[in-house]
Structures are given as structure tokens and as C-alpha cells.
Amino acid sequence: MSSVRTGEMAKLTQLIDNEVFRAYATYTTIVLIKMMLMSVITAFFRFRRKAFANPEDVSSFGKGENAKKYLRTDADVERVRRGHLNDLENIVPFLGIGLLYALSGPELSTALLHFRIFAGARIFHTIAYLTPLPQPGRGLSWAVGYVVTISMAYNVLKTGLYL
Amino acid sequence: MSSVRTGEMAKLTQLIDNEVFRAYATYTTIVLIKMMLMSVITAFFRFRRKAFANPEDVSSFGKGENAKKYLRTDADVERVRRGHLNDLENIVPFLGIGLLYALSGPELSTALLHFRIFAGARIFHTIAYLTPLPQPGRGLSWAVGYVVTISMAYNVLKTGLYL
Amino acid sequence: MSSVRTGEMAKLTQLIDNEVFRAYATYTTIVLIKMMLMSVITAFFRFRRKAFANPEDVSSFGKGENAKKYLRTDADVERVRRGHLNDLENIVPFLGIGLLYALSGPELSTALLHFRIFAGARIFHTIAYLTPLPQPGRGLSWAVGYVVTISMAYNVLKTGLYL
Numbered sequence: 001m002s003s004v005r006t007g008e009m010a011k012l013t014q015l016i017d018n019e020v021f022r023a024y025a026t027y028t029t030i031v032l033i034k035m036m037l038m039s040v041i042t043a044f045f046r047f048r049r050k051a052f053a054n055p056e057d058v059s060s061f062g063k064g065e066n067a068k069k070y071l072r073t074d075a076d077v078e079r080v081r082r083g084h085l086n087d088l089e090n091i092v093p094f095l096g097i098g099l100l101y102a103l104s105g106p107e108l109s110t111a112l113l114h115f116r117i118f119a120g121a122r123i124f125h126t127i128a129y130l131t132p133l134p135q136p137g138r139g140l141s142w143a144v145g146y147v148v149t150i151s152m153a154y155n156v157l158k159t160g161l162y163l
Numbered sequence: 164m165s166s167v168r169t170g171e172m173a174k175l176t177q178l179i180d181n182e183v184f185r186a187y188a189t190y191t192t193i194v195l196i197k198m199m200l201m202s203v204i205t206a207f208f209r210f211r212r213k214a215f216a217n218p219e220d221v222s223s224f225g226k227g228e229n230a231k232k233y234l235r236t237d238a239d240v241e242r243v244r245r246g247h248l249n250d251l252e253n254i255v256p257f258l259g260i261g262l263l264y265a266l267s268g269p270e271l272s273t274a275l276l277h278f279r280i281f282a283g284a285r286i287f288h289t290i291a292y293l294t295p296l297p298q299p300g301r302g303l304s305w306a307v308g309y310v311v312t313i314s315m316a317y318n319v320l321k322t323g324l325y326l
Numbered sequence: 327m328s329s330v331r332t333g334e335m336a337k338l339t340q341l342i343d344n345e346v347f348r349a350y351a352t353y354t355t356i357v358l359i360k361m362m363l364m365s366v367i368t369a370f371f372r373f374r375r376k377a378f379a380n381p382e383d384v385s386s387f388g389k390g391e392n393a394k395k396y397l398r399t400d401a402d403v404e405r406v407r408r409g410h411l412n413d414l415e416n417i418v419p420f421l422g423i424g425l426l427y428a429l430s431g432p433e434l435s436t437a438l439l440h441f442r443i444f445a446g447a448r449i450f451h452t453i454a455y456l457t458p459l460p461q462p463g464r465g466l467s468w469a470v471g472y473v474v475t476i477s478m479a480y481n482v483l484k485t486g487l488y489l
Contacts, residue, residue, distance in 0.1 A: 022488035025426040029479045032419040036472065039415060053408060056458050082216060088251055088414055089202060093195040095422045096258045100188040132219045146199065153192045162185035245379060251414055252365060256358040259421045263351040295382045309362065316355045325348035 020111045024102035027115035031091050031122050038084035041130070042077060049074040083129040087122065090142070093149050094118055101152035104159040114148050121145040183274045187265035190278035194254050194285050201247035204293070205240060212237040246292040250285065253305070256312050257281055264315035267322040277311050284308040346437045350428035353441035357417050357448050364410035367456070368403060375400040409455040413448065416468070419475050420444055427478035430485040440474050447471040 045051070051074035052058050058070040098118075102111065121144040128138035208214070214237035215221050221233040261281075265274065284307040291301035371377070377400035378384045384393040424444075428437065447470040454464035 017486075019488060022486040025430075025482055025486050026488050028422050029426060029482050032422050033476070033479055035415075036419050036475065039468075039472070054405070054458065056461050056464070059460065079217070084415065085248075085411075088418065089198075089247065092251065092255060092258070092418060093199050095418070096191055096195050099262075099425075100192060104188075132217065134222065135219050138219070142202075146202070149199065150196070153196055156188055156192050160180075160185040160188050162182060162189050242380070248411075252361075252410065255414065255418060255421070256362050259354055259358050262425075263355060267351075292380075295380065297385065298382050301382070305365075309365070312362065313359070316359055319351055319355050323343075323348040323351050325345060325352050 019108050020102050020106060023108070023112050023115055024098055027119045028095060028098060031087075031094065031119050034123060034126065035084070035087040035091050038080060038087060038126075042080045042084065045074065045077045045080055049076060051077050079132070080130065083126055086125070086129070086142070090145055090149070091122065093153075094145070097149055097153045097156060100156045100160075104156050106155060114152055118145050118148045121148070182271050183265050183269060186271070186275050186278055187261055190282045191258060191261060194257065194282050197286060197289065198247070198250040198254050201243060201250060201289075205243045205247065208237065208240045208243055212240060214240050242295070243293065246289055249288070249292070249305070253308055253312070254285065256316075257308070260312055260316045260319060263319045263323075267319050269318060277315055281308050281311045284311070345434050346428050346432060349434070349438050349441055350424055353445045354421060354424060357420065357445050360449060360452065361410070361413040361417050364406060364413060364452070368406045368410065371400065371403045371406055375402060377403050405458070406456065409452055412451070412455070412468070416471055416475070417448065419479075420471070423475055423479045423482060426482045426486075430482050432481060440478055444471050444474045447474070 046057075050061070050070045051072050052070050055067070055071065058067040061067045061070055098115070101114070106114075121141045125138055125141040125145065127133070128141055132138070209220075213224070213233045214235050215233050218230070218234065221230040224230045224233055261278070264277070269277075284304045288301060288304040288308065290296070291304055295301070372383075376387070376396045377398050378396050381393070381397065384396040387393045387396055424441070427440070432440075447467045451464060451467040451471065453459070454467055458464070
């Protein structure tokens with residue numbers, strides 16, 4: 001049985017050895033880690049601004065009204081949360097469409113162009129949101145990532161449309 | 164090396180050439196593009212209603228109090244945002260469970276039935292949310308997509324359970 | 327053509343027959359179903375507390391002010407929704423990074439350890455959020471799932487980095 005597993009592994013390894021797929025794996029992992037960082041930044045601002053959402057989160061600050069005053073929204077916390085949600089809204093399509101695009105047999109150089117621009121745009125979007133930079137910086141970085149995803153979607157449908 | 168890549172590509176192409184997988188790719192791309200449209204509709208209503216979330220988004224409307232009055236929530240904007248979040252909550256499970264289902268070797272006709280009903284239900288859900296149509300239209304379309312996803316999950320676990 | 331399809335299916339089946347991939351499929355399906363349950367729990371609390379978000383959802387409760395009073399937020403509904411959003415923020419990275427990790431050829435025992443701890447941590451997180459359990463129960467379960475995902479991401483980048 002062990003040899004069977006090795007044989008199967010060899011086949012799976014062909015997938016991860018494919019350069020386009022490895023590029024997809026690399027950039028997807030990078031943007032997902034970037035998105036995960038938003039959780040840590042949210043927690044950081046919640047503690048710094050003492051602005052929490054759940055009674056059990058503030059019980060260590062005292063009892064009754066003493067603790068309740070920390071159950072509040074804070075402008076900086078909400079800003080990070082909006083950035084996090086915007087990541088979800090845009091990185092989920094990249095995750096799905098990017099995978100299908102990577103499996104549709106694109107040129108390596110074209111695929112790398114898509115992945116790199118998307119990752120760069122999303123990293124810039126986060127910087128623009130948290131600084132904050134004046135508009136249209138954030139808006140443009142959102143649009144760039146959006147257009148890259150639509151371009152990959154177009155290639156997926158062109159290669160493999162099956163309705 | 165180029166021939167190695169070609170060989171690997173051939174193997175990947177076998178995946179995208181598989182009809183069930185192509186159907187999954189097509190319907191996943193469609194529902195993800197539909198979800199991405201919600202961002203554009205949100206932006207459209209934000210500009211039309213002049214209801215924004217970030218100070219830097221309204222700075223072009225003037226200074227101080229003149230601009231601040233546009234930092235507000237609007238019923239239509241919030242409605243689109245709820246529809247967008249509902250998409251995320253339901254399309255993410257479809258993305259993951261659907262992929263595993265497509266790889267579990269279902270009959271093409273059964274798979275197409277699942278994918279088509281899911282995509283139709285989610286498109287109707289958006290129409291019902293944005294019109295808005297009277298209930299239980301939206302509720303039923305949500306339930307149909309939900310049941311389709313559970314049905315695919317059941318097939319994945321039946322085929323490949325490994326705890 | 328039918329024989330071609332059978333040939334392709336055989337190749338796909340090699341993927342679903344791989345033990346690491348089957349384990350990924352199983353645990354991903356479990357955590358996605360768990361996440362989907364949050365929708366049902368939200369709906370349950372919305373009806374029980376009579377706290378809805380859309381005018382069309384309350385029209386069966388009467389007309390005008392009679393119905394409008396049910397358009398409100400409720401602490402328990404909001405708690406479930408926060409738990410749901412936290413699932414999205416953490417299960418989406420697991421979905422993507424876990425898939426790439428499963429395809430990177432890890433040892434079965436190591437992979438199972440990652441998947442089982444992640445699934446257990448997320449199930450505990452939901453219990454801790456909905457009960458609610460005193461902190462740091464929920465915080466720790468979030469952190470465990472987070473660290474497991476980072477560990478898988480590290481393995482993906484170590485195996486297949488391609489920038």
C-alpha cells in the first residue's frame with residue numbers, strides 16, 4: 001500500500017511541480033496571509049483603543065459599568081474591519097478564479113503578470129486603507145485587482161466553457 | 164525543460180478537459196463574477212445616495228461639515244452590502260465543496276443539475292434582494308442553494324470520508 | 327467519447343483516492359458545513375427575538391409601525407453574525423492554503439494533525455462564541471486555528487515558492 005501512496009504522491013507532485021501552479025500557490029498564500037494579518041491588526045486596535053464587541057472580552061477590565069464602557073465601536077477598529085471585509089470580497093474570487101485559471105494552461109509569463117499585479121494591488125489597497133492615503137489611491141488599487149480577476153475569469157470561460 | 168513543462172501541461176489539461184470539472188469551472192466563475200458585481204452596485208449606490216464610510220472618500224465634496232454629512236449609512240447601500248455578505252456566506256461553501264464534489268467523480272448530468280440549480284438560485288436571490296421581491300422569494304432561493312451545497316457535501320463525504 | 331471520459335475520471339479519481347487529499351476533503355467539508363450552520367442559527371435567533379434587517383421580512387407581522395418595530399438589531403443575533411464572519415475570515419484561508427498544502431505532498435500523519443486541530447479549534451470557537459464561554463477560551467481557539475493555517479502556509483511556500 002505504501003507504494004501505491006508513493007505513486008499517487010508522484011502524480012500530485014506533478015501538479016505542485018508545474019510552474020504556473022506553483023506561482024498560483026505562492027501568490028495565493030501571500031494574499032491569504034496578508035488577509036489573515038487584518039485579524040491581528042483588528043485585535044491590536046481593539047486593545048489599544050479599548051473598544052470591544054463582546055461582554056466576555058471586557059470582563060477583565062472590571063465589573064458592571066466599568067467594563068461596559070469598553071463595549072463600543074471605534075473609528076480605527078471599524079476602518080480595519082472594512083479593509084478585512086474588502087479583502088474577503090476580492091480575495092475569495094481570486095482564490096477560485098485564479099485556481100481555475102492556473103489549471104486552464106496559460107502561458108507562465110502571462111499568469112505571473114496576473115498574479116503579481118493582483119497581489120501588489122491588494123497589498124497597496126491595505127496600505128491605502130490603513131494609512132489612509134487620499135483617494136483615488138485605494139479606489140484604483142481595488143479596481144486593478146478587480147480587472148485582473150475579470151481577465152482571468154474571461155480566460156477560464158474561453159478555455160473551458162461548459163454550460 | 165520546455166518539454167517537461169509541456170508534459171505537465173498535458174496532465175493539467177486532462178483536468179480542465181474533464182467535462183464535470185469544466186462545468187464546475189464555468190458555474191463557479193459565473194457565481195463569483197455575480198458576487199463581484201455586488202461591489203460595483205455598492206459603489207453605484209454610495210455615489211448616487213452620497214453615503215460613504217471613509218473621510219478620505221468624501222474630501223472631494225468639500226471641507227469640514229460640508230463633507231462630513233456624506234459619512235452616513237443609507238438603506239439601499241446597506242441592502243446591497245447585506246446581499247454581498249450573503250453571497251460570501253453561501254458561495255464560499257460552494258467554491259470549496261463544489262470543487263471536492265467535482266473531483267469525487269459524479270455523473271456529469273447529476274453534477275450539472277447541482278451546479279445549474281445553485282447558480283440559478285443565487286442569481287434569483289440577488290434579484291429578490293435588490294428589487295426587493297416579497298418574501299418568501301428570497302428565503303426560498305437561499306434555501307435551494309443551501310440544500311444543493313449540502314447534497315454535494317454528502318456526496319463528497321460518502322465518496323472519500325477520511326477522518 | 328464515453329471511454330475518453332472514463333479515462334479522465336480514472337485520473338481524477340487518483341486525486342480523490344490520495345489519502346492526504348481525502349483527509350483535506352473531509353475536514354474542509356466539515357468546517358464548511360459548520361460555517362453554513364451559522365446561517366440557520368442566525369435565522370433561528372432572528373425569528374425567536376423577532377429582529378430582522380429587511381422590511382419585506384417583517385411584512386407578515388402586520389402593516390406600518392406594527393411591523394417596523396421588528397426592524398431592529400438584537401444582541402444574540404449580532405453575536406451569531408460575528409461568529410459567522412469570524413468563520414469566513416478564518417475558514418477561507420484554510421480552504422485555499424489547506425488545498426495547496428494537501429497538494430504539496432506532506433506526510434499523511436502531519437497533514438491529519440493540521441486538519442484535525444484546525445477543525446477542532448473552529449468547532450470549539452463556535453461553542454465558545456455562542457455559549458458564551460469566558461475568555462480566553464474563544465481567543466485561544468481562534469489562535470490555534472490561526473497558527474495551524476500559518477504552519478500549512480509555511481510548508482506550501484517551502485515546497486513550491488515561485489515568485
